[in-house]
């Protein structure tokens with residue numbers, strides 16, 4: 001059987017979350033299941049690390065961002081973009097809304113991030129997380145912001161918390177939806193339904209290593225197999241579809 005080798009569109013490889021960064025990077029380099037990885041910044045330090053890693057390791061690409069629950073300067077991300085070789089900086093993010101935190105500063109950073117993405121002609125990686133009991137719906141809030149501030153080079157809702165009613169609107173606005181280990185959890189009914197109805201050319205796959213999985217390889221494979229099963233598609237065709245989708249949204253991956 002041919003090798004399945006996928007683009008992981010969202011992962012975090014940096015020293016603030018892993019003490020054995022070099023080992024981790026080397027294991028990715030050796031791993032034939034991984035074609036490319038978008039290493040997503042959480043703040044100014046990890047964004048800079050992501051760029052440095054992308055300059056040294058062929059499979060690694062970088063996204064510059066300040067996560068909604070982290071502190072940081074969006075202006076400094078722009079400086080970062082121009083102070084390194086930016087050919088492998090493929091996106092701005094992650095940015096968005098997380099109801100775990102105070103949203104006042106999140107909104108400000110989100111707007112600045114959309115403006116920066118447009119200025120640098122890059123797509124946007126969106127983090128929308130609603131914790132149980134919040135009055136605010138992060139997905140809907142982000143979507144309203146998108147309608148007002150208009151990311152011009154595309155966007156993805158990463159690790160999308162399933163809301164079947166929003167999919168059509170996200171797609172209409174040119175957005176993509178990324179799924180990860182949420183579709184292989186035991187009670188994933190809604191997530192499974194979602195995978196069946198997302199237009200196939202707008203679906204992305206991610207591990208969100210190491211936040212949402214501790215074993216990216218197994219999780220990545222299980223997530224991919226689940227997508228193939230739900231969409232009743234051959235693995236090779238699905239692999240090409242998902243990798244094409246990633247390269248369409250993030251043209252600098254090519």
Ligand SMILES: [Zn+2]
Pocket residue numbers: 010012040094208211
């Ligand atoms: Zn993330």
